[in-house]
Amino acid sequence: MSLSTDTRQQAGAPATRPTAATPAPTAARVTGLGPFPSTPRARAAVEAGAYTLAGLGLGAVVGIELVTRTDLGGPGALLTEIGRWTALVGTYGALLILVLVARVPVLERGVGLPGS
Numbered sequence: 001m002s003l004s005t006d007t008r009q010q011a012g013a014p015a016t017r018p019t020a021a022t023p024a025p026t027a028a029r030v031t032g033l034g035p036f037p038s039t040p041r042a043r044a045a046v047e048a049g050a051y052t053l054a055g056l057g058l059g060a061v062v063g064i065e066l067v068t069r070t071d072l073g074g075p076g077a078l079l080t081e082i083g084r085w086t087a088l089v090g091t092y093g094a095l096l097i098l099v100l101v102a103r104v105p106v107l108e109r110g111v112g113l114p115g116s
Contacts, residue, residue, distance in 0.1 A: 050107055054096055061092045 065088050072078055100107065 046106060058092060061088050
């Protein structure tokens with residue numbers, strides 16, 4: 001018994017030629033619909049909704065900081081409060097960047113780069 005592979009055809013086997021793989025059908029081909037949002041008006045609506053949602057999220061972060069802020073009477077309290085503000089807003093900004101890097105199709109077509 002040999003471990004080497006024999007690439008020659010067996011006697012009597014029909015010759016086969018490799019063919020190009022057919023691409024898998026996409027949702028647009030199956031349903032016949034274009035990508036969402038397909039019109040400039042729909043893109044503007046997605047863009048406005050994304051900006052509104054991002055603004056509401058930032059408002060929630062600012063609201064959390066205003067409710068939980070500390071007394072500014074002690075030594076270093078002002079620097080601590082400034083540090084908390086920058087940490088909360090910076091973390092929220094990083095979360096937004098993470099969502100944009102994920103390239104969610106609806107967001108990508110609504111607020112992403114043109115032509116993508």
